[in-house]
Amino acid sequence: MAVLAVAELKGDSLKKISRELVSAGRTLGTPVVALLVNGTDAHAKELFAAGADTVVKANLATYSPEGMANIVSAVAKEKGAKVVLAAHSVLGRDFAGRVAVQIGANVAADVVSITGSLDNIDLKKPIYSGKAYANIRIKSPAVITVRPNSQEVKAHSGAEAIENSSAAEGSVNGKIVSTDLSGGSKVQLTDASVIVSGGRGIKGPENWPLLQSLCDTIGAALGASRAAVDAGWIAHSHQVGQTGKTVSPNCYIACGISGAIQHLAGMGSSKYIVAINKDKDAPIFKVATYGVVDDLFKVVPALTDEFKKVLG
Ligand SMILES: Cc1cc2nc3c(=O)[nH]c(=O)nc-3n(C[C@H](O)[C@H](O)[C@H](O)COP(=O)(O)OP(=O)(O)OC[C@H]3O[C@@H](n4cnc5c(N)ncnc54)[C@H](O)[C@@H]3O)c2cc1C
Incomplete structure (x- = not known):
């Protein structure tokens, strides 16, 4: 047994x-x-x-x-x-x-x-x-x-x-003959121990480098809310939530994400949740371990700089 x-x-x-x-x-x-x-x-x-x-x-x-x-x-x-x-x-x-x-x-x-x-x-x-x-x-x-x-x-x-073991594949009706890999994030979302995600609050695709810089500094994967994906700002492979990926990292940093139930469905079991949102009443703060009520365009670069100092 x-x-x-x-x-x-x-x-x-x-x-x-x-x-x-x-x-x-x-x-x-x-x-x-x-x-x-x-x-x-x-x-x-x-x-x-x-x-x-x-x-x-x-x-x-x-x-x-x-x-x-x-x-x-x-x-x-x-x-x-x-x-x-x-x-x-x-x-x-x-x-x-x-x-x-x-x-x-x-x-x-x-x-x-x-x-x-x-x-x-x-x-x-x-x-x-x-x-x-x-x-x-x-x-x-x-x-x-x-x-x-x-x-x-x-x-x-x-x-x-x-x-x-000599266990063999045996009789098989269908096999994968080729695989097309899309770019995807540098770190796989579902395996990542830290995820930085952006929502509608990032205002447009031109602002992903702000979050990507934080990701690169701390070795995080880049996630997104459905609002950001539906707006065409990023590929669906980054979407976290009910109709995206389910993730369970040690730390999930939500930037400009309101915290709709469908988003929480995909990340609610994260060990630590950090929310950066300028609306103090955003539902994401109900599940956040740490919350920053402020403009993400101020907070994210400051956080990145601080991590760079600490991590060398
Ligand atoms: C069947 C169904 C399935 C769905 N599946 C998913 C899913 O898989 N994943 C998902 O995410 N959603 C999903 N949704 C959509 C979901 O209901 C929400 O619409 C979506 O999550 C909202 O995305 P958001 O938080 O980015 O946008 P919003 O709800 O618009 O929130 C944007 C937030 O950004 C904040 N903000 C704005 N500017 C700044 C700033 N400068 N600094 C800091 N904060 C700022 C605002 O205060 C606001 O809280 C689904 C919906 C349905 C009906």
């Missing part, structure tokens, strides 16, 4: 959510097996440091949701995994449902807290666009997708076993 945590890579790097999944798996009190598809021993080391007892390496030449699900299901069966944890990412959402069908498991998606035991798993997930949380108890076997940045990565040292 074990928890199987499915690691995710981005380019040559292990995504942070992979280590979060492994640490979260340990809370259920059983050995944690991490599945590493197309990864290296260096990635395996990172997974051990976050709590994996065993890392199973497998290969998938060309990604397809079916091929990935076939490998995950085969390894889950081989290892007797009662719980499979995957990221609530584009990738995780692509294959998790298929795995649940193949191994006959219950499913819970977009979870932010995991406690309990391997048999009775207690989960918390945002519902109604983040206005409330549902506390759910499900029985294993279970496939659970976990919101990135919602779990603490806990340092761990113990046995380290790497195994190579």
Whole structure:
């Protein structure tokens, strides 16, 4: 019996959510097996440091949701995994449902807290666009997708076993034949630990460099409200909210964003929220950890200068 945590890579790097999944798996009190598809021993080391007892390496030449699900299901069966944890990412959402069908498991998606035991798993997930949380108890076997940045990565040292699996992609009906990447932000929104977002209050696309300069200084990703996207000031890939991306960074800095419920739906679970808005009654201040009631065109450059001094 074990928890199987499915690691995710981005380019040559292990995504942070992979280590979060492994640490979260340990809370259920059983050995944690991490599945590493197309990864290296260096990635395996990172997974051990976050709590994996065993890392199973497998290969998938060309990604397809079916091929990935076939490998995950085969390894889950081989290892007797009662719980499979995957990221609530584009990738995780692509294959998790298929795995649940193949191994006959219950499913819970977009979870932010995991406690309990391997048999009775207690989960918390945002519902109604983040206005409330549902506390759910499900029985294993279970496939659970976990919101990135919602779990603490806990340092761990113990046995380290790497195994190579022969699990194969099996029969697959459709494959991705090519991918067109649009520019996108320098730092991926959904992985970012800090996000600086702009709304209608930035007045026009000519003012993004103001926010981008703050992003570059502190290593943040650039986000936007739907009003800014609908105005054609920035691509939809930057939009945060109900009809954009759901993010959960350590720090979310909202500049000239009123805090409509549809925007909060996408960023309300951020650990710290900083709001810069000249209207003291803007709803964003109801969820903000820190609020600055002032003109963003004064505050953002001052903040950037101050960070530059502090960070050298
Ligand atoms: C079905 C549906 C789905 C939606 N999905 C999304 C979504 O995914 N994401 C999303 O963001 N919205 C979404 N919306 C839209 C949402 O309701 C709001 O209209 C939108 O979030 C408002 O964007 P905003 O805060 O940038 O603009 P506004 O609400 O116009 O707010 C602008 C803010 O900027 C402040 N401001 C102006 N000038 C300055 C200045 N110089 N300095 C400081 N502050 C200043 C103002 O005080 C104001 O609070 C959705 C709506 C619907 C109906």
